Amino acid sequence: MRDAVITVENLKEVQSMLGAVFNATQDAISVVDKDGIGIMINPAYTKITGLSEGDVLGKLATVDIAEGESVHMQVLATKKPVKGALLRVGPNRKEVLVNAAPIIVDGELIGSVGVLHDITEMNKLSEELRQAKQIIRKLEAKYTFDDIEGNDVELQNAVEKAKKAANTPATVLLMGESGTGKEIFAHAIHNSSERKYRQFVRVNCAAIPQSLLESELFGYEEGAFTGAKKGGKKGLFEEANGGTIFLDEIGEINVETQAKLLRVLQEKEIMKVGGIKPVSIDVRVIAASNIDIENAVKQGKFRKDLYYRINMFPIRIPPLKERKGDIGCLARFFIKKFNQEYGRNIEGINEDALQKLTEYQWPGNVRELENIIGRAIINMKMTEKTIQKRHLPKFELGDEKINAPAEVDFSEGGTMTLEQLTEKIEKEYIAHVLRLCGNNKTQAAKLLQISLRNLYYKLEKYMIE
Numbered sequence: 001m002r003d004a005v006i007t008v009e010n011l012k013e014v015q016s017m018l019g020a021v022f023n024a025t026q027d028a029i030s031v032v033d034k035d036g037i038g039i040m041i042n043p044a045y046t047k048i049t050g051l052s053e054g055d056v057l058g059k060l061a062t063v064d065i066a067e068g069e070s071v072h073m074q075v076l077a078t079k080k081p082v083k084g085a086l087l088r089v090g091p092n093r094k095e096v097l098v099n100a101a102p103i104i105v106d107g108e109l110i111g112s113v114g115v116l117h118d119i120t121e122m123n124k125l126s127e128e129l130r131q132a133k134q135i136i137r138k139l140e141a142k143y144t145f146d147d148i149e150g151n152d153v154e155l156q157n158a159v160e161k162a163k164k165a166a167n168t169p170a171t172v173l174l175m176g177e178s179g180t181g182k183e184i185f186a187h188a189i190h191n192s193s194e195r196k197y198r199q200f201v202r203v204n205c206a207a208i209p210q211s212l213l214e215s216e217l218f219g220y221e222e223g224a225f226t227g228a229k230k231g232g233k234k235g236l237f238e239e240a241n242g243g244t245i246f247l248d249e250i251g252e253i254n255v256e257t258q259a260k261l262l263r264v265l266q267e268k269e270i271m272k273v274g275g276i277k278p279v280s281i282d283v284r285v286i287a288a289s290n291i292d293i294e295n296a297v298k299q300g301k302f303r304k305d306l307y308y309r310i311n312m313f314p315i316r317i318p319p320l321k322e323r324k325g326d327i328g329c330l331a332r333f334f335i336k337k338f339n340q341e342y343g344r345n346i347e348g349i350n351e352d353a354l355q356k357l358t359e360y361q362w363p364g365n366v367r368e369l370e371n372i373i374g375r376a377i378i379n380m381k382m383t384e385k386t387i388q389k390r391h392l393p394k395f396e397l398g399d400e401k402i403n404a405p406a407e408v409d410f411s412e413g414g415t416m417t418l419e420q421l422t423e424k425i426e427k428e429y430i431a432h433v434l435r436l437c438g439n440n441k442t443q444a445a446k447l448l449q450i451s452l453r454n455l456y457y458k459l460e461k462y463m464i465e
């Protein structure tokens with residue numbers, strides 16, 4: 001008898017504790033009986049859904065649903081819990097995340113309990129996050145057509161073509177030597193297209209090792225290969241969904257990945273590595289190449305069908321040596337830019353210096369001219385206001401010999417292994433050749449007689465900028 005009293009007292013205690021939790025929790029709770037008829041709700045339920053006890057108790061579980069399927073009814077039908085269902089409830093169509101579980105007593109189903117979490121705040125925050133990301137993305141694709149300097153007729157034709165392309169969903173192929181401004185064009189096309197508030201993703205196809213390229217571009221499923229991340233990985237195409245993907249150095253993609261890329265362009269869907277279900281995507285592709293892809297097609301290195309696909313809207317950007325008339329305005333443009341960056345007040349460049357710039361062949365194109373102007377300004381005294389010939393650094397191919405052996409100092413003999421010494425010389429020589437080519441990597445690779453991909457590999461290995 002005494003034991004029974006204690007149990008009853010405990011039961012009361014437990015009951016009032018549960019009641020307190022039930023009433024105090026910020027999440028809405030609703031309980032229905034085995035027939036799906038509402039029997040209990042807590043105050044948070046009314047606060048979130050706007051429905052009072054009178055609206056739901058004694059009524060079928062579907063009464064509070066504005067959009068979606070009743071989770072209570074699913075639980076009662078299956079006797080299994082339901083997790084993470086998204087529903088809209090009540091007259092205000094509040095968006096909630098619902099978890100529900102069956103109530104089973106002595107093996108018998110007697111009802112279902114549901115917990116509804118208000119996700120309006122979470123949605124508001126994710127929307128704010130999305131907008132913040134958009135702004136960052138916009139900053140990422142930072143150039144517009146106004147940033148493309150130059151009056152040359154062929155360059156202006158290219159700009160006009162790019163503006164037209166921007167208004168269409170067409171795949172664009174930008175062709176031009178290294179440093180001619182392909183990336184600025186890609187940014188500008190994206191920024192004046194209807195996708196401008198979405199992601200712009202740049203991929204340097206030559207800088208990603210062949211073995212990783214496919215999984216980087218298309219992603220992979222969990223367990224696709226040894227070392228694959230748990231949960232798999234999104235590919236760059238998926239990252240760019242809704243926006244633009246800029247495939248730089250597209251000529252460097254291997255033939256197998258070319259086949260996959262062709263499929264993406266044709267079917268507008270990607271297949272992850274190790275995946276079985278294609279994923280639909282909506283991405284505008286801008287490809288760029290500084291090699292002659294038509295030639296690569298003839299040599300069997302690039303798929304003809306892919307070439308036709310990407311060559312729908314070809315735009316050729318002329319090298320600087322073909323538009324020397326633009327050197328003056330570009331030089332002045334970069335002076336202005338460096339004045340701001342370095343806090344200087346350089347007023348211009350004189351005729352002699354300009355003449356020297358015009359005589360040069362500019363293998364590194366506009367990028368090289370930008371570097372030369374930057375270095376000239378660094379060479380100038382604070383009191384000097386005009387760039388003169390003597391301020392220009394050595395930049396003519398031929399001023400230094402490409403094959404000049406690197407200076408090797410053996411005084412520290414014995415402190416380096418042969419491998420370390422070989423690497424040291426290799427690093428210096430690559431940096432030297434790159435400088436001579438005005439940072440034109442394609443030309444440097446050609447002179448070094450290594451592939452562009454191998455050059456990228458070595459640049460990363462030796463951390464050469």
Ligand SMILES: Nc1ncnc2c1ncn2[C@@H]1O[C@H](COP(=O)(O)OP(=O)(O)OP(=O)(O)O)[C@@H](O)[C@H]1O
Pocket residue numbers: 147148149150176177178179180181182183184185248290366367370
């Ligand atoms: N017409 C231009 N007006 C102003 N700046 C330019 C122009 N063309 C190129 N530049 C500048 O030159 C540099 C190189 O341009 P960009 O990176 O777009 O060249 P790229 O053709 O993509 O080179 P790569 O093939 O090596 O990637 C950038 O700093 C860019 O701002």
